[in-house]
Amino acid sequence: MDNRLNPSIVSDAERIALVQNQIRRTQYQNTMLSIIGVLGFLMIWQFLGTTSLIDNRYLSTPLRIINLFMVKLTDPNPDGAVIGVNVMSSLTIALAGFGLAIIIGVPLGLFMGWYKGFDSFMRPLFEIIRPIPPVSWIPLTIVWLGIGLKAKALIVFFAAFVPCLINSYTGIRQTNEVLKNVAKTCGASNFTIFWKVGIPSSLTLMFAGIKVAIGNAWATLVAAEMLASSSGLGYMILMGRQFGRVDLVILGIVVIGVIGTIITQLIDIVENKVLGWKKL
Amino acid sequence: MKKWISFILVFTMLLMLVTACGQQTPVPTTAAPTTAPTEAPTEAETTTFGLTPFTEKQTLRVGFFTGSPLSYPFLFADKLGYFEELNIELVYEPFTNGPAMMESNAAWDIASCGLGGLANGMRGYDVRVISITDYEENLALFARPGTPLAEDPKNPENWKGTEWIYPAGTTAQATLVSALGEVGLSLSDVTSINMDVANALTGYKGGTGDGLGVWNVIAFAAEDAGFVRIGDAGSLGFVAPCGTVTKESVLDEKMDLVATAVAVFHFTVEWIYESDANMEQATEWFLEDCENEGILVTPDIAVRVMDWYRGPTMSEYLEIFTQESPDTAGIYTKRNLIQAEKDILVGLDFFISQGNYKPEDRERFLDEGLIDPSVALKVKQMLDDLGIDY
Numbered sequence: 001m002d003n004r005l006n007p008s009i010v011s012d013a014e015r016i017a018l019v020q021n022q023i024r025r026t027q028y029q030n031t032m033l034s035i036i037g038v039l040g041f042l043m044i045w046q047f048l049g050t051t052s053l054i055d056n057r058y059l060s061t062p063l064r065i066i067n068l069f070m071v072k073l074t075d076p077n078p079d080g081a082v083i084g085v086n087v088m089s090s091l092t093i094a095l096a097g098f099g100l101a102i103i104i105g106v107p108l109g110l111f112m113g114w115y116k117g118f119d120s121f122m123r124p125l126f127e128i129i130r131p132i133p134p135v136s137w138i139p140l141t142i143v144w145l146g147i148g149l150k151a152k153a154l155i156v157f158f159a160a161f162v163p164c165l166i167n168s169y170t171g172i173r174q175t176n177e178v179l180k181n182v183a184k185t186c187g188a189s190n191f192t193i194f195w196k197v198g199i200p201s202s203l204t205l206m207f208a209g210i211k212v213a214i215g216n217a218w219a220t221l222v223a224a225e226m227l228a229s230s231s232g233l234g235y236m237i238l239m240g241r242q243f244g245r246v247d248l249v250i251l252g253i254v255v256i257g258v259i260g261t262i263i264t265q266l267i268d269i270v271e272n273k274v275l276g277w278k279k280l
Numbered sequence: 281m282k283k284w285i286s287f288i289l290v291f292t293m294l295l296m297l298v299t300a301c302g303q304q305t306p307v308p309t310t311a312a313p314t315t316a317p318t319e320a321p322t323e324a325e326t327t328t329f330g331l332t333p334f335t336e337k338q339t340l341r342v343g344f345f346t347g348s349p350l351s352y353p354f355l356f357a358d359k360l361g362y363f364e365e366l367n368i369e370l371v372y373e374p375f376t377n378g379p380a381m382m383e384s385n386a387a388w389d390i391a392s393c394g395l396g397g398l399a400n401g402m403r404g405y406d407v408r409v410i411s412i413t414d415y416e417e418n419l420a421l422f423a424r425p426g427t428p429l430a431e432d433p434k435n436p437e438n439w440k441g442t443e444w445i446y447p448a449g450t451t452a453q454a455t456l457v458s459a460l461g462e463v464g465l466s467l468s469d470v471t472s473i474n475m476d477v478a479n480a481l482t483g484y485k486g487g488t489g490d491g492l493g494v495w496n497v498i499a500f501a502a503e504d505a506g507f508v509r510i511g512d513a514g515s516l517g518f519v520a521p522c523g524t525v526t527k528e529s530v531l532d533e534k535m536d537l538v539a540t541a542v543a544v545f546h547f548t549v550e551w552i553y554e555s556d557a558n559m560e561q562a563t564e565w566f567l568e569d570c571e572n573e574g575i576l577v578t579p580d581i582a583v584r585v586m587d588w589y590r591g592p593t594m595s596e597y598l599e600i601f602t603q604e605s606p607d608t609a610g611i612y613t614k615r616n617l618i619q620a621e622k623d624i625l626v627g628l629d630f631f632i633s634q635g636n637y638k639p640e641d642r643e644r645f646l647d648e649g650l651i652d653p654s655v656a657l658k659v660k661q662m663l664d665d666l667g668i669d670y
Contacts (some may be wrong), residue, residue, distance in 0.1 A: 056402060077635030080448070142479060146488040147445070228445065228475045228483060235474060241379050242396065242449040243636050244404025 028050045060247035065254060068247050079239035080246070081231035087255065089232040090221055096149060097224070098217040099154025105213070106206060109168025113202070114194045126165065134158040134216075135223045147228035155227065159212035159220035167209025172200030204278065207271040209262055218260045289337030314487040317409055327365045330668045331540060334367040338537050343381045343391025344372045346574040348496050349589040350522035351392040352416040353548040354541070355569060356562050360551070362544050368537065374573060382407065382609045385527060390538060392524045395627040396450045401525050402650045403641050408531065411524040411542050411653040412600055412620055415590040419455040420499040422484070422492040422507040428659075429490065433510040436463040439470060446493030448474035451513070451520040454630045456493050458516040467634070481505070497570070500581040521623045531654065539658040542597075546659075549591035562586055594663075601656030611639075612646050621651045 010018070042062045048054045049061030060068075072083040079088070112119040112126075134155050145151040175198045183193045225234030233252045240248030316363055327333060345351040357363055358370050373388050375381040378397020385391070385405050391411050393401075401407035423430035427431045439460065446452040457467055470491070475483055484492040485505060491521040494502055503509055513520050524545070552562045567582035577585070592600060600623070604616035609629060617625070628645070631637045645651065663670055 057406075078449075078637070080635070138479070139482060142483045142488075143486050145474065146486055147473060147483045148488075207589075225607065226476070228473050228488075230448070230472050230474055238474070239449055239636075242400065244379070244382065244400040245630075246404065 003132050018065060058246060060250050064247055065251050069255075072251065078243050078245065079231075079236045081236070083251075083255065085231050085258065086233050086236050086252075089229070089258070090234060091259070093152045093224055093232065094156055094214075094217045094221050096153035097220075098160045098214055099166050100153060100157045101160035101213055101217070102210060104157075105164030105197075106168045106210075109165040109209075110172050110194075110199060110202065112165070113169040113172035114198055129158075130162055132158070138223070138227055142227065146278070152224040152227055152229070155224040156217045156220050158221050159216040163209040163212035163216060164206075165209075167205045167212070168202055171205030171209075172198045174205070175201040199270075203275055207267065207275070214263050214267065215260060218256055221256065245277055283660055291468070297310040297514070328362055329544070330362075331366055331543060332666065333365060334537070334540075336367065338368045338534075339371060340368060340390065340534070340541055341371045341373060341388045342536055342541075343384070343388035343393070344374045344524075345378075345381070345391075345393050346374045346376050346573045347570055347577070347587055348394070348414075348416075348522070349566060350394065350416070350491075352562070352566055352569070353413070353545045353552065353591060354392070356552065356565055357544045357548040359565055360548070362548065363541075366540060366544070368541065370541075373481060376575075389530045389534060390526045390541065392522065394451060394522045395454075395520050395624065396653055398521075398523050398525060398624060399628055399631060399637060399641075402645050403546065403637065405527075405573070406648070406650065407525040407555070408650050408652040409523045409525050409620065409624065410531075410538065410652055411545065411597060412521045412592055412623065413524055413545065414522040415592075415623075416451065416495065416520040416522055417512060417590060418499050418585070418588045419451050419495045419513040419518070419520055420453075420493070420509050421456060421459055421511045422494070422499075422502050423490065423510050425506055425508050427490065427583060429534040430508040430510060432464060433459075436465050439463060439465055441470070442490035443471040443473065443488075444491040444493060445473045445475050445480045447476050447480065448472060449631070449634075449636050452477070452493040452495060452668070453634070455511070455513050455516060455518055456491075457630065458513075458518045459511040462511075462516065497575060497577050497581055497585060500584050504578075504581070506533070519623050519626045521620070521627070523620075523624070526655075531652075534663055535655070535658060539655050539662060542655055543594070543659045543662065546592060546597045550593045552586075552589070552591070553593070559586060565586070594659075598660050598670065600655055601653045607653065611642070614646070617646070618653055620653070624651055 007247055045059075046061050046063060049064075056064075069083065076085075079086075108122070111232050112122050130211050137155055137158055141151045141180060145154060151237060172194075179197050179201070180193055183197050188196070221232070222234035222237055225232040226238060229235040233256050237249050237252035240246070240252060305480035321389055342351075342354055344354065355372075355379075363370055373384070373391075375384070375391075375393070381388075381391050381393050382401040382405050385401070385407060390410070391407075392411075394416065398407075398409055401446075402409065411533075423433070428435070429442060432438055444456060446456060453472075456470075460466055460469065460535055473489065477494045480492060480494055481498050481502055483489065483495070484490060484502070484507070492502060492507065499509075499512075524542065530538060550656045551558055563579075563582050563586045567577055567579055570577040570582070600619045603619050605619075605622070607617050607625070608622055609614070609625065625642065628637065628642060632639055632642060
């Protein structure tokens with residue numbers, strides 16, 4: 001009889017090794033599926049382009065995009081900046097707006113979710129601001145802040161702020177009443193319960209909100225760079241459009257997608273570190 | 281088995297999704313084929329310009345550049361009933377941006393736009409330039425009143441290190457480069473910020489930037505806001521032709537219709553210049569349309585916009601598209617070029633010098649005859665056949 005199937009025979013060390021092995025295998029399978037998914041998509045795309053099922057003027061092939069990426073590493077034409085400069089410019093704007101959204105949105109959401117008086121005071125204002133499309137702030141932003149980094153970061157901020165606030169708000173409101181009562185019984189003050197029970201409880205939803213926010217931030221980047229710019233990925237896309245360069249537009253889109261994915265992965269790593277205790 | 285069925289289903293759906301996103305082969309526009317104008321001279325005599333009406337109602341979809349006079353003679357002709365008497369119905373597709381107009385080329389049969397849009401369309405969508413509709417001179421540069429640049433724009437020191445707001449990659453940039461060239465400088469001597477024209481004026485009013493490069497209605501609005509015009513395409517001698525484009529498929533199917541519409545356009549340009557009363561009427565219609573389309577234009581600005589309009593008359597149009605001479609730049613030696621090609625190449629060579637387009641694009645435009653005299657030749661033949669003076 002296979003002793004791996006008999007719990008009374010398998011030692012703890014073997015069981016742990018078995019579980020770890022299963023986890024590794026699942027992770028490997030998932031990684032391979034992801035790679036196959038991406039590669040399959042690229043292959044279909046390349047096939048459609050190569051066989052001219054889709055006109056190359058309207059959709060460049062992945063190989064041409066990769067080639068253009070290599071060229072744009074050193075060649076600033078046609079938009080006037082190499083890809084590195086464009087990436088840095090966009091990252092500065094996106095992360096400035098995104099960072100501001102976390103710094104303001106998360107604490108605001110937590111306080112609104114925990115303190116009912118503050119919620120009553122802030123919520124009507126937030127509900128008015130919430131449905132306003134970030135792009136509609138552009139004319140006012142120009143008047144208020146000019147056309148520099150601050151103005152563009154503010155547009156991104158409006159896009160990233162809402163999910164940060166809503167998720168923090170919802171997360172802290174879902175704090176388990178039993179935990180709160182236990183803390184109260186132990187004599188904890190309201191602020192202590194907020195700090196030591198409420199905030200840790202809200203972390204899962206808070207991180208989910210932050211991940212949505214980074215997506216929104218990147219999505220608004222093109223609009224923010226339409227405001228005014230001389231470099232950036234959004235600007236590169238606009239110039240691609242201006243000069244009828246579909247390949248440049250697609251390169252901009254792909255780079256935005258890749259950077260967005262990398263940032264999301266980084267947030268996942270931070271989330272795993274911070275929320276490791278929840279997964280035990 | 282279920283897994284395989286699901287996989288095939290997902291794959292098929294993906295494939296359908298991707299192919300559905302692709303550009304379809306342009307469907308022949310409107311079901312009704314072009315009917316050649318009737319040959320009856322009695323009917324021809326009844327129309328304003330002596331052109332022969334179509335026997336069946338024709339529909340022509342026009343990509344219309346709102347807020348810029350380069351497209352408006354089509355609208356004026358429509359208002360005057362010139363198209364109706366020829367049994368032509370115009371359907372307008374309004375745009376305020378050349379590249380967007382080119383991207384939407386499936387929505388129109390002919391379209392008019394500025395030089396940036398023409399270059400974009402030829403490069404990206406193989407459109408054919410069939411007419412020049414305006415030589416835009418009101419591509420203007422502004423400085424703040426009281427600044428050294430406003431007081432002495434001939435001094436290169438006043439330009440160095442200044443911050444300029446303008447739509448990058450357009451004729452506004454070409455105008456700025458021309459102005460910089462006049463004082464021995466280049467674009468690298470100033471800081472450039474890309475903004476579309478409407479936002480650029482708002483930003484400039486808000487205190488951003490030392491200089492502003494805008495065109496048309498916005499240029500006059502900037503003037504009215506108190507900013508000092510320190511140069512423009514007209515005074516700098518920079519030729520910025522605007523034009524009408526079409527697609528090869530439309531030329532194949534609707535040549536007579538397109539040629540008639542273009543002829544009416546240039547006859548209407550003549551009507552505009554014919555008298556002050558006509559110019560006043562044209563200005564009134566321009567203002568009315570801008571108001572309908574939500575473009576902020578005052579009556580005074582409308583007058584100035586129309587006053588700066590430089591559309592070619594019929595004889596000028598035919599000359600521009602039929603007279604040939606060698607490439608002024610001396611680059612293209614395979615054949616002589618028509619004047620329209622040379623005018624467009626001036627702007628295109630600027631874009632090439634800035635790295636926006638490549639010399640290969642220039643070569644291709646000329647090799648493939650994308651600045652196409654076939655419509656002008658058709659118009660000429662049509663007028664000669666009908667004995668119409670031009």
